[in-house]
Amino acid sequence: MLQSYALRRALTDGKYRKIFVERLTEPLHLNLISAGVALFGSYPAKVAFDLVVRQQYAFPILFAAESARALGLKRIAVLEFGVATGAGLLNMCELAARTEAATGIAIEVVGFDTGTGMPPAVDHRDLPEYFQEGDYPMDFEALRRSLPGRCRLLIGDVADTIPGYLASVGPEAPIGFVSVDVDYYSSTVRTLPVLDGVPDQYLPIVPIYLDDVGMDGCNPWNGELLAVAEFNAAHALRKIAPFNLLRSKRIFKNAQWIDRMFAAHLHDHPSRNPATAKRAQQAYIQNEYLR
Template sequence: MTYFLKRLSEKRIWNKIFVQRLSEPLHLNFISIFIFLFGSFRKKVAYDLVLRPQHAYSILEAADQAKERGLKTISVLEFGVANGAGLMNIIKIAKKVTKVTGINIEIFGFDTGKGMPAPLDFRDHPEYYTTGDFPMNRDLLEQNTKNNATLIYGTVKDTINDFKKTISPEAPIGFISVDVDYYSSTKEVFELLDSKPEHFLPLTYIYFDDITLPHHNDKCGELLAIKEFNNTHQYRNISYHPFFANRRIFKNADWVKQIYYFHVLDHKYRFELERNRETNVLDNPYLNFEGNKKQFN
């Protein structure tokens, strides 16, 4: 609560509230007051009342999917930790998700620990980012994340292959936050996505932080990396779900447009021809037959 109130003292937060929140229907904002005061964690996630809702939504959805598949643990990854506000938020949310779902969550944060490396060329958006940006207070962050997250130091290309060897199908990856700014670094992150299919949930959530500014486009940065990945992979696809916003109560928030789905098309779940469930039957209000729930009297 203290951190939430502190955030409300920032001018940019009020600008965000005005543009993304108060532009929504008045009755939804009114209901939100009661949800904030008395609602469950799930309700607060549904009403975007958890700090960094992109984390809350994705981790909760991944945990629910894991529970449905009989798993006990999932892995959550953040690429681009910097001073760790996002990672510490993930830790806090993960504890609440575990309490609600019973799913354990292993958290990994990747960062050089020294700020950003040198940009490659125009594709890395040097108009926005450059060498040394976003350094880390390493000792302080380690003290505050100890026993709750594993920090992995070094460039992505120097650490990703060793990490891939440690992934277990018993704790598949369910959510990835990509905040590495550069096209070149994002390409290196995507080497992770070539791991064995069982190392992911069939539908894994990815949040892309750096796709919102005016100069971001699909010939540079994270958007170019996404396009190239999809063009070179037959059974893996990173896609924005065009109806995702329709499923949210609040639809104007930027983060809704930053959530992508990583489809693992070669996952065994996609090939299970028999499902342990009843046959789907469509109702018809114009016919009278057994099991029809919508028939006229």
């Protein structure tokens, strides 16, 4: 079923152009190796070779699960803001299940949306030339019936739903990934307070996917990038930055999602406190030049 969906997606909605521009411009030997990974590779190997639908979700969910496991945690939550018809949310649920099977980390999925489509644009910062009121409405009942048990859908203004959600998050199941796909600058400003909870409600590094930074008209003075800049200016110990050296770490380097992947760094997280951030063994570098 997943394979047939992936094939349909590749052949529709202009995705075949991404295949030609992003994938087939990569080295031939890597694409040949991908065939073997697709047939016989583990789930983490498939994520490494970008062989899953929505790599922009697969990579950060796996990263968060592996980070949680390193910290001795058993559960995390992953969030999507801007659900619309729910294709991304359902795909996130599928990826969460596959990641859970591969890592042993239980993953809850939470979607946030007004359920009524986009509100009116506030001003030029909302990029009204790309988005307008009423775009991306939701069929709530149809989506609700399709959601698996691991998923919650919170409908309403995020100014109302985020505080209630954060009150339910405990340190035993912190937030590990946030997808921001709310299009407008003004909506992103209202979404980023999801990062304003107490430190142990999060992993120390939370991947943040900013979907709407790719249009030609986007720049640091409008849209999601402006909202991030304002968040950084307002927070001394929490900063959102491009995911460090991500392109150099990926096997396939031409994918556009890499440029949309950011990370929230919680410098006030307990794991970053010198008094508690202790390793069992001291680090040591061998020097082969010493006799």
